[in-house]
Amino acid sequence: MDQDSTLFPLRKTQDSENDTQVWNWAKNAPLGDHKNLCRPESEAELQLLVARHTGKIRVLGSRLSAGRMLSINQPDDMLLDLSALSGLLNSTDDTITFAGATPLHQVYATLTEMGRMLGSSPGVISMQTLAGALATGTHGQGLNQSSLADEVISFRLVLADGSIAEYNHTQPEFGAIQVALGALGVVTAVTLKTHPSRIYTCFKQATDATTLAHDLYQWNENFALSKAWWFVDEEKLHVWSAREATPEEENHYRLNYGDVVKQEGSNNTLNHTIEQTLEQMHQDTQVQGKGGKQFKTVTRFKDFTDLTGDIYQIFCRGIAVPQINVEIGIPLARAAEVIGKIKRWYAENHPHMHYPIILRCTGPSSAWLSPASQQATCFFGFVVYYADDGSLSEDGLHFLREVEKLLAQEGGRPHWGKYYTPSLYQWREIYPQWDAFRAVRTALDPGHKFSNDYLTALLD
Template sequence: MDYAGELFPTRQTQPSASDQQVWNWAQNATLGSRASIRRPGNEDQLRELVAGQRGKIRVMGSRLSTGSLLRADGPQDILLDTGRMEGLISATDDSATFAAATPLDQVYRTLTAMGRMLPSSPGVIALQTLAGAIATGTHGQGLRQSSIADEVLRIRMILADGGIAVFDRDHAWFGAAQLALGALGVVTEVTLRTVPTTLFTCFKSACAAGELESLLYDWNEGYPLSKAWWFPEEDKVHVWSARQANEAEEKSYRDNGGRTVALSTGDESMNATVERTLGHMRADTKILGKDGTPFKTVARFKDFSDITGDVYQVFCRGIATPQINIEIGIPFSRAGEVIQKIKRWYAQTHPHMHYPVILRCTGPSSAWLSPAYGEATCFFGFVVYYAEDGTLSRDGVHFLGEVEKLLAREGGRPHWGKYYNRHLYPWREMYPRWEHFRQAKADLDPKGKFANAFIADIFKS
């Protein structure tokens, strides 16, 4: 198997207007032909389309996931674009129902205007659709919450025969529907639990990585929300720890018209580390101009401004840029042990990196296929950016392949929407409810209408 070619494909950098193929967002994988796209305008049209479809169906969403997850394989297969079905449908005092194709940033803006928020911390990229986010396990950071899917109260879905199924928390298959990889049906509505908006103050700091194994527990157990970036080569960690804002901080925020309030600390302790990391990136990517988008993602680590704002203003700060991003979940109780193993591996091999290791921890998830199912989990994230010509550095590709093997040996579970070598993982052994999900899939989609080669492979008998 050509592992590197399958997992780390070259991206096209000069798309042609005459290209008849649909590409994923990163432009590194084709999903099907443009002729295969269908765009229903409402649920009735969608039901009729699904019921009459002879080939397979894959929902495109925002196309941020890997090509293997989204691809329509055969000549009769279709790509479903439900983007015309979006927006707030209804709301109660403690819930909100959105059309499934609503982008997350629209969900967040709508809730903020209502003085509400999700109890879960957001993922950093808000371009993705609501249905896509829950289908792949998008999560934020903080042990007192888990993924967005864990705030779902109700899911409305179109099944293979065009019928409608509604899954609420009392339904026997709710845990399957929460994170379904698009393999059960087409989600049309999602009802989310909401709570009153809370303001947070996020404190940014840097420290040596020598005690990271214990500090990670201190940060996550001491603060509702915490996130860290570890630079192994420099033995440095940049960390954000957030707590609920106090009265004075809330007043400053209100006085500032609901815009974030930042207090600069003048800390320059990460500047040299950031500059050396940027040097690696420039050498690898050959991106012209020092202010290219990937460089901005790293240059921000010079900023130690503590900030007060709502959870979306503070944490939903991702800069979307084409990359290979691998994220593996490890039980939180073993995170320190795994950090020690990464340190030993790094000391022996000195792999080439141009982005720090991202550490985000969450509480347990109830979604059967969540990497955090049943236990608090620390997600280890690794990133390599594409070069200007659409290639990836050889050293970067080698690093990603080797670090994933290390975490897979430690029982890691990969984030479904990112990149991973599916052949490394004993799926049945990893997920206690794997066979329950397979049974739900067999009953809801007995002919595999919502499968493709990837879905068929991992759920094969």
């Protein structure tokens, strides 16, 4: 098997009655055999399973991550389905505690009902489990916040010997627990800080990308939340910038029974660019006509309008579609330089652009292995969607390979739950706490029970 087929696997499109494999959500990687799957009904049952098991253990979560992160490799390894350990456990005036396997959409819905919100902006996909989103460094956008892990007050874990341990920010190893790649233990409960819910108005614009290196900083400095899609072929941008709603805007929202308020009138200035992108995506995915969900991710940019709503209504709007998604965090201070290098590289090579580059910035994270650890960060996101037959555009993958090389050379840190080429990164150089994390891992899991071949190669 060549490197590309390992990093960018084809997708299984036909189900078979004889298939005994558990697959990840995208169905591009088998995770293990169904006979290795265990579904504890309680934390106590989970403790017994973990304590008695002698092989490796991986937790499935929502199975959205690249398969290599989740898979088991030996006949005596175990896959854990924790879907029974889900839901609200406790709340106070300014905290809330959920079971680790609670889907993010349930977390957000519960908070909304309580008139509360987290201090972090949400990621776009809400089908992730809370523990899985934390383990991989899931983040949103906005310089006054960072990853979801930075909102955690305490974790409750089942350790390798089956014992229970709780960790909070006063303990020296807390930074390791925040983003742990599932390598330290099984997270069964998470307590998060909450704040009174705020309503935002999101202003959308289509703009020229010639001054992107300067404008990116302005959007992030002037607005609480900002996100952009860079159509490099057309040198255009679609930008969302949100601030807290005025009293009048919030009142209009309340009178609309808490549904998103769309401002009157729409902007069609990006429609031509969207049509060009859709044409390329249709060619790459071999889908004719309007196609599937992958096309909705860009058609929503046609005839766009400003919105007023809560943070989850506006920003948690992702459409889960099987894809190869590469996202690399670059120190924000160097974002302008990197944008310039991407522009020069594009002008010299004219690579195939399958989808716009997604730009999101966050403040620094306290998590040792967060891609935003200790520095404000600009995340560059790249997507190639699967064709209906499970294949991937070779031109699109060529672009991913080359742009990741460029960003890795600039000190980039990859998103753990997405796709990346490990050999491109010098982990100790880009993560100052790399060896400190490994030491915590050895202390909590001396036999490296919560591992697999991939994590062993990465961490050992």
